[in-house]
Amino acid sequence: MQQESYSQDANISPNNYQLSTPTKEKKQNKTNQSTTIQSPNNNDFYSPKNVNPWKTPKSLLKSNQKQTTPDHSQQASPYGDRYIPLNVSRNLFNKQIQPFEIEEENAYEELLSENVLEIDENKHSSILNFNKQKPEKLQTNKQLENPKRKIDTLPIKVLDAPGLDDDFYQDILHWGKNNLIAIGLQRSVYLYSVDTSKVFQLTQRFNNQVNQIQYTSLQWNANGQILAMGSYDGQLKLWDYNKNAYTGTMNMSSKRISTISWANSNIFAYGSKDKTIHICDIRVPTYSVFQLHGHTQEVCGVTFDGNELQLASGGNDNRVFIWQLRGGNTYADSQYVSWEIKSHKAAIRALAWNPNSSGILATGGGNQDKTIKIHSSLTNTEINSVNCDSQVCKLRFSKIINELVSTHGYEKNQICLWQYPTMKKIHQLEGHSERVLYLSASPDESTILTGSGDETLKFWKIFPSQISNNMSSLLTMCEIR
Template sequence: MKKGMELDYEMDFSFAKRLETQQLRSPTSTVLSPQSCKRRLEFDNYENARHICKASKDEFSNKKSGSIILKARREIKFDINNTNSNLDKCIKYIPDINRNIPDFNNHIFNVNKIPEEQSIHRLQEENISLRQCNKITEIRLTADRYIPSRCGNNWQTDYFNTPEKINEYKISAKKIKDCDASPGNENLAYDCILRNEILGENIDKVTCFGKDYRMATPENKQLFKFSSPIKNDQNFEAHAFSVSPVGSKSQKLLRSPCKTTRKISNIPFRVLDAPELQNDYYLNLVDWSSQNVLSVGLGSSVYLWSASTSQVTRLCDLSYQDNSITSVSWHEKGNYLALGTNTGTVQIWDVTASKAVSEVTGHSWRVGAAAWNGNVLATGSRDKVIRVTDIRIPYSSENVNRILSGHKQEVCGLKWSPDGQLLASGGNDNRLHVWNNHSCSPFQSYTEHTAAVKAIAWSPHQHGLLSSGGGTADKCIRFWNTLTAQPVHCVDTGSQVCNLAWSKNSSEFVSTHGYSQNQIIVWKYPSLTQVIKLTGHSYRVLYLAMSPDGESIVTGAGDETLRFWNVFSKSSLQKENKSVLNLFSTIR
């Protein structure tokens, strides 16, 4: 019997003062072994105990505790005389957890006092005699004492149905190992070959189940298979005269290409200091241009960092205006930068000439969100208004194309759809609005979020798919089909959702979070499984931007640091055009 094992089950019995005999059995109808074996009984906290085993009798008297070694035969009866009336005892049976049939050698039975009100009458209600269970016991005794019978067991199903595994694989956010993008089984191919050669299975393709794979029910396959043999002389001859030590299926498995596993480092490849980076959920102070230049709003200044040369320059300083930066947004071409300020004005800067070329006014409070659509700039403010402006027109009362009023609190998120036809906005009023180019009223409105909606992202791979994330009271990422105005998916992240961004090269997206873990999570869509969870920031990860190649992201937090991560796969290279019909590609 192994030490330290948990109890498989308990047997509770109720003994009255004048009760003479009881038959010992288990809840699973397993009786004491017909074979002779030793028992150890421990009696605690009572005056007298007398055990009757057919003709032999051992007695303890005037002792608070004692033990007895006896031989158990086919029938065992207990006759306990006790000076205390209505004494209840609990007998615990500790079986060997690894055996399929009960072996009772050297097993321990503990007899302890339990409260009188917890008397169990199950024995009287479900009494099954030993003689009635003899047939069941004889069936189970087909195995050797040390080599139990395991025939007919489905080990994969049995393994995952153990209590420990069932608790381990409870349904939750599907997580995998943090340091590996898609963890595979290292010896999976080797295991498949062994199954082919030893068990006779015909596996010719390695199927990789993640570590979160669980078979909840047995495989649906027939116990017996009947079919006429198919004669294949060519295959038979090839197998008979093959010099390979493995069969044809295993050879095909070994020749099959192995897909490389993408590794994601859980350590940022670069960390930059960002002093005075505000810890404000409603601001957007980091953006990455198509020219590979990162812009960061720090206090009243805007700094540019070139990812190619690692050179840092200060674009502007608004401290002389007693103003501060509340949002930054790059033009699609990367030559203009829109700066939202605390006073409500929006400045357009030419980064090549390092000067302001235009200014958009009209907001009465700070501008916390801005988004470009060609030469049209949408800005959202704390005054609950969204202004859509064409910056090519010199400022006048007519250059404001539209004023969108629909939010009841501050606008903190703005994103244009990839085709530029729809604008999504999120606000502190827990609402997500979708606007088109023909109306000043929301085209669609979603009210399922229960906290501020700042995180907004359009899928570049599926037309009309919009994702949004809620704040601390919501903690959910929701997906919407704007073509049908219907919700698609929802996943509870367990923490505040601050930003969302889709991969340009794969069907994955990244989310940044706040309280309480301050993590960065890469997700697969539509399975919504976590690819990796990155940690490192000590404050909420409020800012997120993606590199122009779509492979790296930069995150900013209230800990005044910018961290760079490689999280997404590289884009597939375009094939070179080698058509002979292109007469201008080669010289003849």
């Protein structure tokens, strides 16, 4: 079969080869479908199976016969169809290429250039056109992520509060969700409406009354309907805003109630000078649920976390307790305590849970301590400590942005804004001449309200008014329907 592909002419020299294209009747080889190389002699070296003439056939590798290397300089290239004449290539490089001439203009291209690309035929345009003007300075990623907001150094509003006590163990200022501010002045409780700027006197003192009630702590519940009012003699009253009447009275403490904190609209806790913490529920007939004992001196501050699972309390004994209120024994107070903090050197009145991070608690020490400490109740460890060089009176985390507000007393009487978790001081406000003992925030969390022993109330605009669009859309997606 191999002899049929060889040439019939015996006089052809072995160095001259011919290329022939196979006919359509024959099946083409898949590996070489273009050409078949023919040889004048009966040799496997130029068989159709070995198309490449530069590869030694296997038959010669097995035998001991010597094979001379063919002279390839005189062979025709097996890729004859790729041959380009030299004179043609020279003409291509030497000839100047002229642009194509369009005889007729396409209607679609005309509409595209006029309406979309806006190309003017009389004006030369280019995609990569050089602009002599300097480009605007690009903002860095940090500037885009954290744009600097302007914080006014002056309060947006100031109210006179004559008779506001300069007492470290009182908490008589709170801004409720109903946009009413409750404040205790000269043994009277007043309600100030932010919407109408009107003042309503809730309790009135009587000059002829011997045992006049002095309220030492005020706190609205979560929906702003009920106001809890603790007094100097240990009595606690509940006032209903919608009914405009008192709904209950509690007499479970013998000494002043220094602090009150609502977990929700029904459950609240208060601390007293009698060293006890009372957990109450307005749905219970007697209101009292159980008591917590751990502090050896007056309880200066109590606050619930956002999940209503933990209660933090600070006392005049320089200690902070973290109480686990779910799954405990009322007859063994030690089972409620999950962690005791002893790192402060003065009374702890300032307490704040971070609503943006679970289990993060900020505590502030008194005049002999002057530090803000950040703790994790999940790991029972202290994360950070900052020396403020001033007595820490109040702390509050923002719900809009991850920042912390602190108010101070001796000796600087300033208001500071901290970035969390770096605890880097962002801004400092100075406007009070006495200790800034009282701190609250507006319902939209954009404005803070401070009260001082200088008998003034000051409103500060320090946070954004609204939550970002990404956050608001996320809250809408997470809404339970």
